[in-house]
Amino acid sequence: MAVIVYPDTVEKEIKKASKEAVYYASKVAGQLGTETIALALGTLEEDKLSTLAKYGADQVATVHDERLDHFDSCAHTKAVAEIVEQYSARVIVIPYTNNGQGLAPRLSARLKAGLVPGAVDFPRTDGDFVVKKGVFSGKGFAYYKINTDRKIIGMLPNSIGPQENPKAGAVEQLNVTLEDSDFTVQVKDVQKSTEGVPLSEADLVVSGGRGLKGPENWGVIEDLAETIGAATACSRPVADSEWRPHHEHVGQTGQTIRPSLYIAIGISGAIQHLAGINKSKVIVAINKDPEAPILKEADYGIVADAFEVVPKLTEALKEKVAAS
Numbered sequence: 315m316a317v318i319v320y321p322d323t324v325e326k327e328i329k330k331a332s333k334e335a336v337y338y339a340s341k342v343a344g345q346l347g348t349e350t351i352a353l354a355l356g357t358l359e360e361d362k363l364s365t366l367a368k369y370g371a372d373q374v375a376t377v378h379d380e381r382l383d384h385f386d387s388c389a390h391t392k393a394v395a396e397i398v399e400q401y402s403a404r405v406i407v408i409p410y411t412n413n414g415q416g417l418a419p420r421l422s423a424r425l426k427a428g429l430v431p432g433a434v435d436f437p438r439t440d441g442d443f444v445v446k447k448g449v450f451s452g453k454g455f456a457y458y459k460i461n462t463d464r465k466i467i468g469m470l471p472n473s474i475g476p477q478e479n480p481k482a483g484a485v486e487q488l489n490v491t492l493e494d495s496d497f498t499v500q501v502k503d504v505q506k507s508t509e510g511v512p513l514s515e516a517d518l519v520v521s522g523g524r525g526l527k528g529p530e531n532w533g534v535i536e537d538l539a540e541t542i543g544a545a546t547a548c549s550r551p552v553a554d555s556e557w558r559p560h561h562e563h564v565g566q567t568g569q570t571i572r573p574s575l576y577i578a579i580g581i582s583g584a585i586q587h588l589a590g591i592n593k594s595k596v597i598v599a600i601n602k603d604p605e606a607p608i609l610k611e612a613d614y615g616i617v618a619d620a621f622e623v624v625p626k627l628t629e630a631l632k633e634k635v636a637a638s
């Protein structure tokens with residue numbers, strides 16, 4: 315009856331979304347009066363296993379196999395499914411990261427388990443098992459009752475935030491049957507295109523739109539982002555014009571993010587853009603047009619020319635950072 319959580323990793327590091335998922339799973343297990351088992355697939359270091367305990371794992375089930383260090387949706391699905399069977403788990407929590415989006419639907423088909431992708435809150439477990447998720451590009455919520463005995467929750471990152479919930483985290487080594495032929499792809503080389511916090515995990519984001527006029531002006535965005543330790547993002551036309559890489563594009567057809575702070579500079583606030591950012595905790599908009607739709611969505615608005623106000627804002631923040 316246990317709750318199993320699959321923590322997504324990158325370069326053997328546990329992602330922030332995974333810590334959040336472990337905490338989430340531990341609260342669901344508490345609701346159901348059962349325990350939380352966190353999976354550790356691959357060759358994670360000892361301190362990473364302790365991290366899983368710190369965020370709420372009663373038990374850490376490890377499969378020490380270096381072939382699992384890189385995500386392969388087929389092999390990981392097979393491994394997770396086998397472990398779910400071994401523990402007779404009824405609820406599986408998966409952070410809905412890129413890898414999670416590869417794993418969850420395959421697991422759902424394999425285990426014949428109902429899946430709610432992109433859950434934003436804890437489930438209701440009083441009789442029925444009901445999970446809340448965002449719909450209509452974040453403009454509404456729907457409540458899904460999962461009918462199957464086994465249930466999979468794909469948890470949207472940054473929905474509740476990772477919180478510590480220390481548990482024993484007893485480590486158990488497991489074996490799963492994996493043939494080389496289960497691994498359908500192989501990572502040959504990894505080259506990072508940017509340094510710093512990935513956009514999907516960033517708590518602070520500075521984003522630029524067409525109002526910046528061209529890629530040569532992106533220094534103002536990068537300066538501000540670096541000063542406050544933020545990731546950079548952009549609107550779709552900016553990425554389409556190749557001013558910025560596509561992985562920075564947020565919105566309906568780009569990434570959906572939920573940072574604590576989203577600063578939109580020279581972005582009009584079209585509905586397709588808002589769909590990717592309207593769950594940010596605080597939105598600050600800088601736009602020279604007082605009628606720009608983004609100002610209606612923003613918690614704080616500055617009506618001004620970005621090229622005048624952003625360097626001043628960055629200078630003021632640099633002084634604050636230096637004084638602290």
Ligand SMILES: Cc1cc2nc3c(=O)[nH]c(=O)nc-3n(C[C@H](O)[C@H](O)[C@H](O)COP(=O)(O)OP(=O)(O)OC[C@H]3O[C@@H](n4cnc5c(N)ncnc54)[C@H](O)[C@@H]3O)c2cc1C
Binds near residue numbers: 602
């Ligand atoms: C099917 C579909 C899907 C789409 N998906 C997405 C998506 O995922 N993400 C997305 O972003 N868009 C998406 N779009 C495009 C979207 O409709 C808008 O066209 C786009 O978001 C506009 O980008 P922008 O705000 O950067 O540019 P603009 O609309 O051109 O706005 C530029 C803004 O900058 C301001 N400005 C200009 N100069 C300055 C200055 N010096 N200082 C301060 N402000 C200034 C202007 O007042 C204006 O508000 C999609 C469209 C469609 C049809």
